[in-house]
Amino acid sequence: MGRFTIRYGDHVTRARRDGRPVVALESTIVSHGLPRPDNLRVAREIERTVRDNGAVPATIGMIGGELIVGLSDAQIEHLAGADGVAKLSVRDLAVAAASGADGATTVAATSAVAASAGIGVFATGGLGGVHREASATFDESADLTTLARTPIVVVCAGVKSILDVGATLERLETLGVSVAGYGTRRFPGFFVTDGGFDVDWQLDSPAQVAAVMAAREEQGVGAGALVLGNPLPADEQLDPALHDRTLAEGLELLARDGVTGKAVTPFLLAHFHSSTEGRSLEVNVRIILRNAALAAQIAAAATPAHAALGFSLPG
Amino acid sequence: MGRFTIRYGDHVTRARRDGRPVVALESTIVSHGLPRPDNLRVAREIERTVRDNGAVPATIGMIGGELIVGLSDAQIEHLAGADGVAKLSVRDLAVAAASGADGATTVAATSAVAASAGIGVFATGGLGGVHREASATFDESADLTTLARTPIVVVCAGVKSILDVGATLERLETLGVSVAGYGTRRFPGFFVTDGGFDVDWQLDSPAQVAAVMAAREEQGVGAGALVLGNPLPADEQLDPALHDRTLAEGLELLARDGVTGKAVTPFLLAHFHSSTEGRSLEVNVRIILRNAALAAQIAAAATPAHAALGFSLPG
Amino acid sequence: MGRFTIRYGDHVTRARRDGRPVVALESTIVSHGLPRPDNLRVAREIERTVRDNGAVPATIGMIGGELIVGLSDAQIEHLAGADGVAKLSVRDLAVAAASGADGATTVAATSAVAASAGIGVFATGGLGGVHREASATFDESADLTTLARTPIVVVCAGVKSILDVGATLERLETLGVSVAGYGTRRFPGFFVTDGGFDVDWQLDSPAQVAAVMAAREEQGVGAGALVLGNPLPADEQLDPALHDRTLAEGLELLARDGVTGKAVTPFLLAHFHSSTEGRSLEVNVRIILRNAALAAQIAAAATPAHAALGFSLPG
Ligand SMILES: [Mn+2]
Ligand SMILES: [Mn+2]
Numbered sequence A, B, C: 001m002g003r004f005t006i007r008y009g010d011h012v013t014r015a016r017r018d019g020r021p022v023v024a025l026e027s028t029i030v031s032h033g034l035p036r037p038d039n040l041r042v043a044r045e046i047e048r049t050v051r052d053n054g055a056v057p058a059t060i061g062m063i064g065g066e067l068i069v070g071l072s073d074a075q076i077e078h079l080a081g082a083d084g085v086a087k088l089s090v091r092d093l094a095v096a097a098a099s100g101a102d103g104a105t106t107v108a109a110t111s112a113v114a115a116s117a118g119i120g121v122f123a124t125g126g127l128g129g130v131h132r133e134a135s136a137t138f139d140e141s142a143d144l145t146t147l148a149r150t151p152i153v154v155v156c157a158g159v160k161s162i163l164d165v166g167a168t169l170e171r172l173e174t175l176g177v178s179v180a181g182y183g184t185r186r187f188p189g190f191f192v193t194d195g196g197f198d199v200d201w202q203l204d205s206p207a208q209v210a211a212v213m214a215a216r217e218e219q220g221v222g223a224g225a226l227v228l229g230n231p232l233p234a235d236e237q238l239d240p241a242l243h244d245r246t247l248a249e250g251l252e253l254l255a256r257d258g259v260t261g262k263a264v265t266p267f268l269l270a271h272f273h274s275s276t277e278g279r280s281l282e283v284n285v286r287i288i289l290r291n292a293a294l295a296a297q298i299a300a301a302a303t304p305a306h307a308a309l310g311f312s313l314p315g
């Protein structure tokens, strides 16, 4: 076992040994996605939600160059509070390890590490995607290309609405990433229930999603992910009029202040946070907790040994 | 053997057991590409052409969630006549299986399934590609990205001319998909002999194409497809002046009627069909039959056991 | 062993048997990148530089359809002097072999062949990338997509500055190709030290690069290359004011003369050569020699058996 081999948290080692369902969780939401001290509280709530729904959480991240599947509570606390935590996509994992870095894994890196660890389900908030103006800047998230070659179910509430959602859906199609709505034929719009686009497939139960996972493995043809869009119920979403107004204002401010490149996403998210008086943040947390619950139910439905033991799964 | 394992038609099972050459065929041409009742007649003619040229046809599709390599005549008849047959790209295969769908496979899905079944040659009409306006819409066919990772020879008459052919050739280069002309250094233009672009390589016989297949496997370096452009003879093409006029009119009508997105391709093909008084359809059928014949000859040339038996192949 | 199996030069066969460090070198710089007779002289200097820095050079190319890892001096001389040597990207390798061609391998093909031969380090001048105007033309080098799936360290001085460097860095990020600066956090600008963009990671020694290689293999997550940008020292670069003026003039001439497509790169490089009175060529040669030296040191640092023998490596 080399110095850079992936390490497993004790709870994940036990779950793997016992054939219990595991759900992968990202760490960028802890380190970069939510403000302190909410981030640590929410990270713990996400893990608890996974447990409450019948699976074991495996939050993925890097501590001192060690890539860890199943961070301990102390390690999560470290990533939530430390300065200089790197944001790691797949391409950063080896360089960061050799540099002995602390790092939080993006959707891309979490998916890829999870899949290589044999974990089939991952819960997150929203995917990265094609940025507005990408036809000039070529700014497209590595989430898309990584999901094209990573066999995992990503439970999300769509794509962050500050991106070009239509172009992102086209790229997912081009790259061969499966897309389905959970209980709907509409692609969710992250903060809002309806993202404005249809999807071709609807899946209605954890068991049906587990059947898709089995089909992909038995067919042995496609190697890509299934993006499962799990929309917020209409009465839990950010008010769509407020959402659209806030987004339009944010885009105007971008242009006025000449904000470009990597500064765009944090700028727009901060604008959402302040303009909605924190409601966008509350909604963001609800999204990830709902997705964690659904992901756990899917992982449980996809775990035959577990099912054989006769566990009953919370609905 | 799982519930979702790929099934083989009896004729394909026998051919595989006996080491006889097999040619993959798509089913979207049957379900979506040609109008009824021509579609069923043509599907049968394509299979007969493959047989007449020394190989066994394996039309690929999905019946009730079962992915089948080598549909029976009754199954082809079902896909030709049934309503609600889904159009399946690679990313749809697992979801469709879990949904118990009837489906027809695109160029991408047919290629990927064929390659995973060990079939090395596939005959179709024309590839999907980069859509006009794709720099704004990001609408690019999954055929291209799938062919980048699928070791198969795709015999076609180029790219559908309603697409951006130049951009499609650039994408094929970027993605590492081999392109050669059969008996020509010009990329064919689907309905017309000459598509307006050069290609770097010319191959002149089924044996030479089979040598490329052997080289790719023995080198073990690239994993992509070979797109073999097989142009219509000049005296069998759609009159180029009629073609260009029809296309220009179609594009004007698109703009006038505000047709966009997934409606564009059927709109333009219907316009071609009506404006050429059915001649575009006749040409389309000639293309696929010629490609089926050449694909069969290539499959035969690439099948050593078969060659060892001393079969003589029709020219 | 088939007719198309990769052949190894005797010196590479011996190095592989003895576990000595090997550095891959491309042959397009010999056949297409430099004018005669400089090209042969420089090719030999590159190989000598690799040897002087503790590794065995493996120049890759094709002779009469045979793909060779470790061309002999006579074979390099042939590619340097012959007419009609094809420029081979990955997608051309099988077709060229079946055609019995002489060919020189690009960055993409050299990387892919080297990786499949188990060689982990490759020295070149500059990468291909996204062309200016690519949002309209879709002209993007296959180097980028190939590096996305090829586990190798590419030592280079960045991307040719006649390309769209910003868009190329975005594509490398999207595709999951690791990028680091050697001794710097700035991406080098090929002819000039500073290419105008930051990179996220800095590596400072051959041993540190070797640790990244080990981490990538032990983690087993990403399959892409590491692009290591090795800038020219400021006092060896082309004068930046001359560089920018020459580039601006060249782009104006392109527009004036209506030069497009594949003619753009040779046109601009010839313009650089003549407008700088040969200084751009001198700089080009310095770049590749410096990269060959660093690549050899990295290969030596990454070769444990070699290190165990107690060789001391030139700095
Ligand atoms: Mn980006
Ligand atoms: Mn499309």
Ligand SMILES: [Mn+2]
Binding pocket: B173, C139, C140, C141
């Ligand atoms: Mn190009």
